[in-house]
Amino acid sequence: MNKQQIIDILNDNSKNQEIFALADKVRHENVGDSVHLRGLIEFSDICRCDCLYCGLRCSNKTADRYRINKDEIVSIARNAVSIGYKTIVLQSGEDLFYNTDTICEIIRKIKSMDVAVTLSIGEKTYDEYKAYKVVGADRYLLRIETTDVNLYKTMHPNVSFENRIKCLENLKSLGYEVGTGCLVGLPNQTVDSLADDILFFKALDADMVGIGPFIPHKQTPLKDSVSGSFDLALKVMALTRIKMPNINIPATTAMEVINPNGRIIALQSGANVVMPNVTPEIYRTKYEIYPGKNNICDELEQARLEIENKIKSIKRAVSQDYGNRRK
């Protein structure tokens, strides 16, 4: 598939079901039927960035900000590991309160529980990424968000597209499994640029790609914009699977927010990963990158059971291993 073919498929809705079925087949043949569950801990909603779409942006003065201390983060991870999670994802706003030593100490303690550790804490220096890797971090998620440089600049004041790329290259060169991805349906985003996003994932040789629809948040400048389309986000995801048969692709929470069965549909259209939220409810409700995400998850064990049952109901199995990219 070259760029023009991707654009044509994205513009033509008459063959969507065939595309989703093909992506499902490619997923089955290349990464199998098991679904990897990753336990997501949202440990701080404090952020120095001002991304126009995100509810955690520093200009949102109404957000209820919190930080979970390192001991509590480790204990949340321990609970998640005790009920079966094989990967812990640590996500936060870009909160400079946690210095390299603190992050490294948290990683070390979680790694001693015999699980994979994924970080999703934004743009850091090469030396910081290296320090996390040395103590055992396995993976890093940093979405490019959009490869349209002008749109990127509009959406992300005071940061640079070039640095985002540099961060992804640094992570790759340090030997992380690198996750990236994009938002679908940002105001003024074109189908042409979505095709470029898919080609970018391929060129980077991303190990994981997370794709979700943009969902407007009331306390942001994009409050009056329309949500991204579920079908378009699903199609970008499906085409990514077809282009990159052996990577990990999550059925994102944002998909579930705009479609009540969104994650299961995504699992049947190319995805093979789900990231249930294991953050305690008192914090989770405050971590509002977009609205609606907290209606989905319940208490820790119940959430795990519910998603396991859904996975089994579509004749898929819950993976028992770390869920690295299959090469």
Ligand code: SAH
């Ligand atoms: N600070 C970290 C984590 C960001 S939150 C980082 O910079 O990587 C994880 C993802 O949520 C973001 O990469 C973005 O793609 C997504 N997100 C943020 N706001 C959103 C919105 N309004 N709708 C849908 N997804 C959103």
